[in-house]
Amino acid sequence: MSDPIHTRYLTDTADGIAAAADVLASGGLLALPTETVYGLGADARVDRACARIFAAKGRPQFNPLIVHLAGVDQAEQIGMFDATARKLADAFWPGPLTLVVPLRETAGISPLVTAGNPTIGLRVPNHPLARAVLTAFGGPVAAPSANPSGKISPTMAKHVQQGLDGLIEAVIDGGACTVGVESTIVGCVDGRATLLRPGGVSVEDIADVIGYTPEARGDADPISAPGQLSSHYAPDAAVSLNITTPAPDQVWVGFGPDCTDAELNLSPTGDLTEAAANLFQMLRRADEIANGTRRIAFAPVPDTGLGLAINDRLRRAAAPRDQA
Incomplete structure (x- = not known):
């Protein structure tokens, strides 16, 4: 077992944002707030950094990661957007929506992020501190929820510290998350939208944009996005x-x-x-x-x-x- 890490606590200041970007640039793990929950971020292009996410969380490696970006232009350099994906991005980004789209061969994303799938989950969050950190870092950040795998997702910095202190380099405190459940995940691969996980954007709002209700993923379908394990978010009590x-x-x-x-x-x-x-x-x-x-x-x-x-x-x- 590796030695414990001194987990730094960073604040929402210019110095804190710069320090947070430096953690990501050096291959470290940073917990940062989004409007949904706190995410455990690493440079999505660096295999070792992404592998450390799985190690810190105790996360099954067949469960893919969402990549967080500062803007739509960055997202389109990584994934291929069809007309449906563009409509949804225009309507809900920045915001609590993740789009699963085909991965570009030139994206340079670690294969650990996609768990071997030919698709990738992309999101542009709407939390001002997350956006500031992503902009300062300037690259794609793979970030599942910042908690031990299968446990309750964190909506405050102290929740991150309770679960991951000594396992990650830093947490930057942006206060309580306002949405409180993870992003909605919609697959846009074959010209039709598929609901892979309900979340912070309602299915009804998605249907208003694309003109139909996306079909839900079947329980027997392969895992193509986070949050699809049968048992998840589990407290100790039944x-x-x-x-x-x-x-x-x-x-x-x-x-x-x-x-x-x-x-x-x-x-x-x-x-x-x-x-x-x-x-x-x-x-x-x-x-x-x-x-x-x-x-x-x-x-x-x-x-x-x-x-x-x-x-x-x-x-x-x-x-x-x-x-x-």
């Missing part, structure tokens, strides 16, 4: 879903004004945007309350809009752990 009357040994996480007895509530007003932003932080808090002696129960969440992404994450958190 998780049950759609619970309206919790058992005494369950920490009940409610949704909406009717859950007055819930110990925690994703959104007391029933606002799905608020619930998405609170999801991972509430999951962490529920696990702390459970403290190894109780289980976690979530109240029903509507399966529309951002609720689709929330329920996707909750199902993965509740899945049998032997599927991770």
Whole structure:
């Protein structure tokens, strides 16, 4: 086992941004905020740097990584965009949407990023600090969520430190993430859009742009994008879903004004945007309350809009752990 690394804490200042870019340029690992969750970034062109992402997270190497970029021009140098991909990029970038497109042979991306697939996931985030760091670095940054693989995604810098301190070079603090669930992933490969993972952009909004609802990926289809493992986002405590009357040994996480007895509530007003932003932080808090002696129960969440992404994450958190 390698010696622990001194993980630096960087702030949202000119010096902090410059230091963060230097970490990436030197082949180091940097945790940085996006509007969705904190990502664990490395230079997507450097095999050793990308391999360290997998080592730090304990991540299966068949699970590909999303590449984050400062702008659309950089993205088009790496992936090939058809008309559908261009429409979606124009509508939702910068923002919480990842597009999986064919990889250009001249892209120079480490094969560890694509996990051997002929496609690549690209995203232009909308967090001002992420954009500042990406611009200062000037290259593609591979960045899955900055947490141990399969565990709860981080929405604050302290969550990163709890899971990865001593394993990465630095974390730069941009405050709490505003969206709180990962990006929506849409495949644009054969002229049709495919929903690979629900997330921060709703399926309804995507359909408004392209004129149809993208077909969802089948459970038996090969893994072509992050977040497709059956068990993911798992706390230590067992998780049950759609619970309206919790058992005494369950920490009940409610949704909406009717859950007055819930110990925690994703959104007391029933606002799905608020619930998405609170999801991972509430999951962490529920696990702390459970403290190894109780289980976690979530109240029903509507399966529309951002609720689709929330329920996707909750199902993965509740899945049998032997599927991770």
